[in-house]
Amino acid sequence: MGIWFPDAAWTPEFGPLDRAVRRRGLLAGPGSGVHVLMIEDDPAIAEMYRVQFEHDGHRVTIATTGEVAVATLTDDAPDLVLLDLLLPDRSGFEVLASLNERLPNHPPVVILSNYGEPSMIDRGRSLGAIEYLVKSRVTPAEISRQIPTWVERGRGGGQPDS
Amino acid sequence: MTLVVLVEDLTTAGFVALGLAIAYRWYRERGRAQGKLTIALVALAVVALLGRLPQSLVLSLVEVVALMVSAYFVLLFRDEFLPLSRSAHWVARTLFAAGIVDGLLLVTVLQKASPPVLSAFGFAYVLAWALLIGEPVVRFWLASNRLPAVQKTRMRFLSFGFGMLIVLLFVDVLGGSALRSPTAIAITQLFALATVPLIYVSFAPPSLLRRIWRMGEENAVRAAMQDLLIFSATRKDIAERAVFWAVRLLGGTGGYILDPGGNVIAGERNDGSGPAVRAPLHMPGGEGTLAVIAGTFTPIFGTDEIAQLRAYATSVSAGLQRVSVTERMAAIEANKTQFLNLASHELRGPVTVIRGYVSMLEAGMLGQLNERGHKAAEVMSSKVSEMNELIEDMIEAARLEEGAVTLRAVDADLRDIARDAAAAVAPLVDAKHSFDLDLPERRIRVRVDPDRTRTIIANLLSNAIKYSPDGGDVTCVVRSRGGIARVTVTDQGLGIAREDLATLFTRFGRVITPQTEHLKGTGLGLFLARQLARLQGGDITVASVLGKGSTFTLQLPVASPDGSADTARKTPADAMSFTVRDSLSS
Numbered sequence: 001m002g003i004w005f006p007d008a009a010w011t012p013e014f015g016p017l018d019r020a021v022r023r024r025g026l027l028a029g030p031g032s033g034v035h036v037l038m039i040e041d042d043p044a045i046a047e048m049y050r051v052q053f054e055h056d057g058h059r060v061t062i063a064t065t066g067e068v069a070v071a072t073l074t075d076d077a078p079d080l081v082l083l084d085l086l087l088p089d090r091s092g093f094e095v096l097a098s099l100n101e102r103l104p105n106h107p108p109v110v111i112l113s114n115y116g117e118p119s120m121i122d123r124g125r126s127l128g129a130i131e132y133l134v135k136s137r138v139t140p141a142e143i144s145r146q147i148p149t150w151v152e153r154g155r156g157g158g159q160p161d162s
Numbered sequence: 163m164t165l166v167v168l169v170e171d172l173t174t175a176g177f178v179a180l181g182l183a184i185a186y187r188w189y190r191e192r193g194r195a196q197g198k199l200t201i202a203l204v205a206l207a208v209v210a211l212l213g214r215l216p217q218s219l220v221l222s223l224v225e226v227v228a229l230m231v232s233a234y235f236v237l238l239f240r241d242e243f244l245p246l247s248r249s250a251h252w253v254a255r256t257l258f259a260a261g262i263v264d265g266l267l268l269v270t271v272l273q274k275a276s277p278p279v280l281s282a283f284g285f286a287y288v289l290a291w292a293l294l295i296g297e298p299v300v301r302f303w304l305a306s307n308r309l310p311a312v313q314k315t316r317m318r319f320l321s322f323g324f325g326m327l328i329v330l331l332f333v334d335v336l337g338g339s340a341l342r343s344p345t346a347i348a349i350t351q352l353f354a355l356a357t358v359p360l361i362y363v364s365f366a367p368p369s370l371l372r373r374i375w376r377m378g379e380e381n382a383v384r385a386a387m388q389d390l391l392i393f394s395a396t397r398k399d400i401a402e403r404a405v406f407w408a409v410r411l412l413g414g415t416g417g418y419i420l421d422p423g424g425n426v427i428a429g430e431r432n433d434g435s436g437p438a439v440r441a442p443l444h445m446p447g448g449e450g451t452l453a454v455i456a457g458t459f460t461p462i463f464g465t466d467e468i469a470q471l472r473a474y475a476t477s478v479s480a481g482l483q484r485v486s487v488t489e490r491m492a493a494i495e496a497n498k499t500q501f502l503n504l505a506s507h508e509l510r511g512p513v514t515v516i517r518g519y520v521s522m523l524e525a526g527m528l529g530q531l532n533e534r535g536h537k538a539a540e541v542m543s544s545k546v547s548e549m550n551e552l553i554e555d556m557i558e559a560a561r562l563e564e565g566a567v568t569l570r571a572v573d574a575d576l577r578d579i580a581r582d583a584a585a586a587v588a589p590l591v592d593a594k595h596s597f598d599l600d601l602p603e604r605r606i607r608v609r610v611d612p613d614r615t616r617t618i619i620a621n622l623l624s625n626a627i628k629y630s631p632d633g634g635d636v637t638c639v640v641r642s643r644g645g646i647a648r649v650t651v652t653d654q655g656l657g658i659a660r661e662d663l664a665t666l667f668t669r670f671g672r673v674i675t676p677q678t679e680h681l682k683g684t685g686l687g688l689f690l691a692r693q694l695a696r697l698q699g700g701d702i703t704v705a706s707v708l709g710k711g712s713t714f715t716l717q718l719p720v721a722s723p724d725g726s727a728d729t730a731r732k733t734p735a736d737a738m739s740f741t742v743r744d745s746l747s748s
Contacts, residue, residue, distance in 0.1 A: 042511060048518045055527055114510040116557070118568045135514040136550055139521040 034147050035059045037078035039069040039095065040112070041087050045135065049082070052140035058147060064088070066095040073099065078107055079151050082143075083129070085113040085120070096127045108154025112143070130154060166344045169351040174210045176358035181207025184365060195242035199365060202235035206327075219269065226265030226287070233294035234258040236324060240298035244305055254294060261290030281335075288335045292328045299325045311379040312372050312413035316364045323360035330354050376411070383411050387477045397485050401428030404452065404478040412439065412471060414454035419478075422448025439468055441475035446486045452478055495563070503560040506553045513553060517546045555686040559669060562693045569611040569697060573721060576606040576615075576647050580640045583619035590624055594633025597623075599640075606642045609721040610698045618691045618702070622651040622714045625687065629678065630655025630711065642720055649716040658706040666704060667692045691716075 036053055040046040041064045050060045063069035066089050085092035099106045111124045116134040124132045130153050181204040188200040205228040212225045237254055264287045272283055299321045306317035330353055363371055386407045401419045405428045409417040418429030422445055443450035452475045522528050523539045561567045584599045591597045626636045634654030641648050662673040672685035692702045699719045706712035
């Protein structure tokens with residue numbers, strides 16, 4: 001259980017379990033059980049990715065709103081966040097920004113969107129996303145294959161610039 | 163002596179005719195200002211007539227009063243459109259009253275006075291008259307400067323005519339016996355006679371004269387009309403200009419344009435200020451009105467002006483139509499682009515799911531498929547890829563239309579890009595086609611967006627294969643000469659008819675013939691290819707013979723060796739000026 005208080009202004013610290021989960025993430029390889037938090041409001045897309053990722057041995061948590069996502073991040077910290085930009089309650093950018101603010105050591109974030117405008121890609125990157133993908137251009141298998149790499153990159157220097 | 167009498171008679175007749183003419187006009191078309199000028203000129207006619215009759219006290223009394231009245235009413239006429247101040251009114255009334263008293267004394271009690279006294283009173287009388295009439299003469303001249311041509315000339319004629327009368331009267335009074343010779347009288351009378359037509363044309367200029375006066379302004383009006391028809395951007399703008407020039411053209415004081423609903427869309431509607439001449443305007447949605455209001459000095463519009471205004475209104479109508487059509491077109495274009503953008507992004511969602519599951523089916527992840535199932539999955543996979551490409555093209559087209567394309571220009575070797583493009587289309591090359599990629603030995607340095615440039619070349623190559631359904635050689639030659647790099651793609655396929663070349667590069671501009679109608683395509687490929695080439699400072703040209711094949715050439719500027727010259731352009735406008743050649747026009 002993490003000792004992170006949602007309203008705390010100081011830098012939060014991860015609890016032992018979180019650290020353990022993160023350590024497991026560092027060792028993640030194909031089928032090594034990475035915990036993926038997918039923030040995606042379209043159930044068809046979320047379900048499809050879940051089938052692929054679980055097939056490849058990952059654990060998947062689906063959050064359909066930004067609110068649920070933030071709750072999941074604190075309760076059951078994932079190794080990787082796949083973030084959609086069009087969410088019912090707020091934009092993915094807002095989720096990412098609040099994540100940066102409230103949880104500076106959050107797991108690496110990969111944006112998966114239907115929009116590929118250069119300005120949006122730039123914004124995503126400036127907010128610290130380690131990758132920005134247009135969903136229709138990649139297959140679930142291609143994403144799944146990249147998951148360990150992303151977790152690795154997140155460990156190396158994927159945290160947002162201050 | 164008879165000559166003098168003849169000239170005197172003529173002058174008298176002239177002034178009487180002038181008085182009758184303006185009185186008739188006033189009778190036909192009454193207005194306060196016109197009425198005042200009428201009183202002034204009729205009074206002058208009375209003076210001229212009485213001067214020819216045998217001397218009598220009553221006639222002399224009437225004469226001095228009438229002369230002063232003529233001057234006072236010229237001043238009141240000026241007051242109608244160049245209003246006098248309150249104090250000026252008082253001064254004028256005092257002067258008028260003093261002048262009349264002076265005149266009455268002159269012809270009654272002072273008849274027997276000594277010559278100096280007589281001259282003094284005579285001079286004072288003429289001075290009062292000259293002051294009353296001189297002030298408007300000067301004001302008319304000054305005011306005429308900022309008026310339209312016709313108004314201006316009329317004002318000046320009026321000013322000049324009355325000015326001449328003042329001079330003549332002073333000469334008459336001050337000249338004394340020196341001017342009593344028949345010749346002198348004849349000359350002064352001739353000058354007086356000359357003022358008659360001057361004053362006449364000032365209030366009733368014949369159409370021929372009006373046309374002549376207008377000539378100077380006609381060029382400006384023509385230029386303005388041209389602007390109106392070609393350049394004016396908005397309805398409001400075009401309407402404002404139209405009113406301005408219509409007023410100038412006719413010499414009115416104001417004007418306005420009403421839309422079919424009767425709302426003023428330009429100018430100011432103030433019908434109370436004078437009669438107006440109106441011309442119908444054919445506007446989208448009905449008939450509008452272009453009206454020019456006559457001021458106090460332009461009370462009467464002739465048929466000439468009405469014809470002129472109607473002709474002008476036709477041009478204005480055309481201009482307004484054009485603007486509304488272009489505005490509507492722009493709105494439609496914007497809607498189209500918006501739709502393209504929205505639809506394509508919305509399509510990405512479902513395509514992601516279909517593509518994802520199909521790929522999973524193919525991989526056997528959802529259970530093993532039998533052979534037929536595999537084949538079906540393969541077909542679905544290729545179709546969904548086509549769909550995906552179409553969506554990408556649509557998004558790119560919408561971005562181009564919005565000017566939102568951002569190029570990531572880097573230094574690159576055009577040979578590498580061509581190689582990548584050739585590799586991308588390699589799966590399309592079947593047994594019927596032979597494909598040859600001809601690259602030079604030395605690198606061709608270009609500063610372009612490599613992804614976009616690869617897309618352009620791949621598009622040309624896949625078109626070459628697609629539009630040569632019976633097979634043949636497809637060649638791709640990459641060369642650089644004279645600072646321009648060229649990628650020339652040649653096929654031996656269907657070719658394009660000359661008349662179809664123009665639509666080739668337009669958005670959705672597919673050339674449909676019996677040979678091509680079964681071939682798939684959206685007509686976006688070449689549009690995007692050319693636009694992207696132009697955005698990078700280059701262009702695409704085509705040469706084709708129907709039935710023999712086509713040659714498409716992508717031209718791109720070669721980057722200078724130091725790499726500093728950034729030839730890639732970000733805006734289409736810049737790219738246009740960079741276009742080297744467009745074979746469509748040849």
